[in-house]
Amino acid sequence: MRRLFPSPLSPADLDDREWGLDELADFYAYPDAPPAQGGAWLRANMVSSLDGAAHHEGRSQPLSSDADMRIFGTLRGLADAVVVGAETVRQEGYRPARAREAFAARRAALGQGPAPVIAVVSAGLGLDFSLPLFTSPLVPTIVLTGAEAPADRVAEARAAGAEVVVAGEGRGVDPVLVPRALAERGLSRLLTEGGPRLLGQFAAAGVLDEMCLSLAPVMAAGSAPRIAAGPPLEVPERFALGSVLEENGFLFTRYIRHQRL
Template sequence: MHRLISPLGPPQQDVRSLEELAAVYAYPEQVRQGRPWLRANMVASLDGSARLEGLSEGLSGDADKRIFGVLRALADVVLVGAETVRAEGYRPARARDAFAAARREAGQAPAPAIAIVSRSLRLDLAAPLFTEPVVRTVVITTEDSPADARRAVAEVADVVVAGERSVDVRRALSALTGRGWTRQLTEGGPRLLGELTAAGLLDELCLSLAPLLAGGDGPRIGYGGEMPGVQRMRLVSLMEQEGFLFTRYLRSASPASPSLPDPAPDSAG
């Protein structure tokens, strides 16, 4: 991948190895001191759609999938909405040999846990996400979720109640932080990302832009939720491969923004 803007200072060479890619997306130092950090990883078409033919998969490419894997390998937990789990056929995060030593050194489990936000609890409990996880799956639900369904889920996953009639995303993230999971990653979908953004909880957005015009009526990467105002973001990383652009934005006003230099354009063009 060609570095156009680098969080590590003026880029000297393209990103070729997993180690270099992990350095580009490293969590800030404050996370090691117990401060939770929530990043989102999303993909969109050039005309703003988060889906192609109903799925985000159609917008992805080899480099995007590589970044997807690295972001998971760095995280303690992946937060995702139940609709996305059903639509995308989610599976458990896998342990990766290339990151095993780094995760042990950081005190992390071999793979991140998957945490699913679901009010209805309409989940396939026979799916690998519940039968084959490296780390037991977590389901975050509400007080008024169906009692029978909640008991069934509790047999195969950890159940967290956060909110009465709808999931309170602040309480949800607080519960995950309470488990020591401070390196937090959300993969949406758009409704969940909209709620997290509206609540002012998003520290970082990793957005892949696919060189496609999708048309149609697909949702943008985040929608719903009433934001009190515009949330400004700061671009700290930009890479390109085969027309895809891979961006990393930090919240401008974040009190725990990592100590990164101002982004510098690649003098080599």
């Protein structure tokens, strides 16, 4: 892995070598203090093919690499909560986040739990609450839904052990309220892994602070969506380049929303 941007600090930064998890964790560390607005920092992590596909045949793994998975694990290891849409939970077969010894001391020093909370965004709660994600996580899974969500499904989620959090006045979830609701529970370092519809909602609501995009050197074609889906923003929002790493043709980029600079 090579550091391309910011400019290399030394010739060693251009060496093609495997970065350790501590080095990656320092590189991707969250801001020292969360922003005052909403009290949280929302980072997204997505992978895309050269032709803009967010997945191949429903899964992101075919677009990934060993380096991409190391960064994926690092970003999870730094987060208080991983925010994900219900469809992605179903498609990717989400399981509870696990504690990793490599991040234990860092998390303890920041007052974090042993593993990030998985926070699932769902309007209809069409989820299988018998899965380990809900019945046996290391830390209780959160389900974010609207005030008018089906009462029987809310009861089933709670019976399985999930914490149900209302983040919307109607049946659906208001994306503006998601970072706020999680920050109120002490979860201010947020990571969303999509899917595209949820990422599009966060972008349209103006609450996405940082975009970590892995660009895979492959063509996928097909009918896969882009990494963000939904209605277009009235005015495209500008992000500034924060960093670029490279390994085996994969580019690992990070962009920060201009208003957060």
